[in-house]
Amino acid sequence: MEDSKPIQQPSSTRQIVVLRWGHRPQRDVRLTTHVALTARALCASGFILSDTEDPHIQETVNKITKSWGGTFHFEMGTPWKRAVREWKAKGGIVVHLTAYGENIQTSDILNRIKALNKDLLLIVGSQKVPGEFYSDQISDFNVSIGNQPHSECSALAIFLDRFFEGKELAAGFDKAKIEIIPQERGKKTKVYDE
């Protein structure tokens, strides 16, 4: 009884799902995997690989979820327009992460998003996203994580860290088979019985 399960992810009233647009199989496999794992580790509830399929990524992400716990929805191949339409039909809002949007540091955009208290579909793209992404037909907000070119992976990480106010990094994951015990030096894990 000593090795009790870790506490569950803090329940949030808001659900965040990440939609990754523009993935190129082969070339982007590691990067998109990192984007998906970032979404999971930082307490998003799901990931949509839009408009294409990549079973390697699905396999990696589902394997991580199975070992490290929590509930994380993974889907792929969904056309981005349909995902956006269905999200909005359910009352959710769409946030597009782009270097061109309103700066999360110098504007009040994060407060405006939070004030709506709605589920978020977070679109992360690549350099060449369709112009429509910026329009109010698609994105309720265009948010920049700084206005320098860097990485959709980093942008997603900082958005989630700020949105959840850091609490996501302290979260335990339900049904974890393995858990890290943080320490000053070395590597320590705890393995739970089924």
Next chain:
Amino acid sequence: MEDSKPIQQPSSTRQIVVLRWGHRPQRDVRLTTHVALTARALCASGFILSDTEDPHIQETVNKITKSWGGTFHFEMGTPWKRAVREWKAKGGIVVHLTAYGENIQTSDILNRIKALNKDLLLIVGSQKVPGEFYSDQISDFNVSIGNQPHSECSALAIFLDRFFEGKELAAGFDKAKIEIIPQERGKKTKVYDE
């Protein structure tokens, strides 16, 4: 005279250089490029691709710096042990980002690092870093950005965002040829004459 240059990056008393260990040419090219661009965009002052060379990454990063401004040192091929030894000899400290370290959210590790007020070499690795990285011969601190597996790119981004307290995302870059003007919709840039 209307298009004056943007303000310079805020000068920090502390210099941060990112050392990327375990890069595999080809397979990791996009991911490592994103790690380097994150370092630059979030106001680290340089990047060391240790123990290997990848001229494609060097070219991409230097091209971005030339267009988007600032001073960003890029080097590659340096053996990691030498980089660490030389860094310490100059009085700097070494921080290793790893899922196994002290949690940046639940511990006081960031305050302890900042209190030293020294230059930082930030080591970002991959899953299989040498065990030595955890020892006090190498790392003064092992820091985890949450204790779930995710991404060195995300971990670096959150570390820098918290270290610089968000100010890095508002920084202007000296000698920029192009700059984004953040806005609610669409893409707007300003191009500066030489």
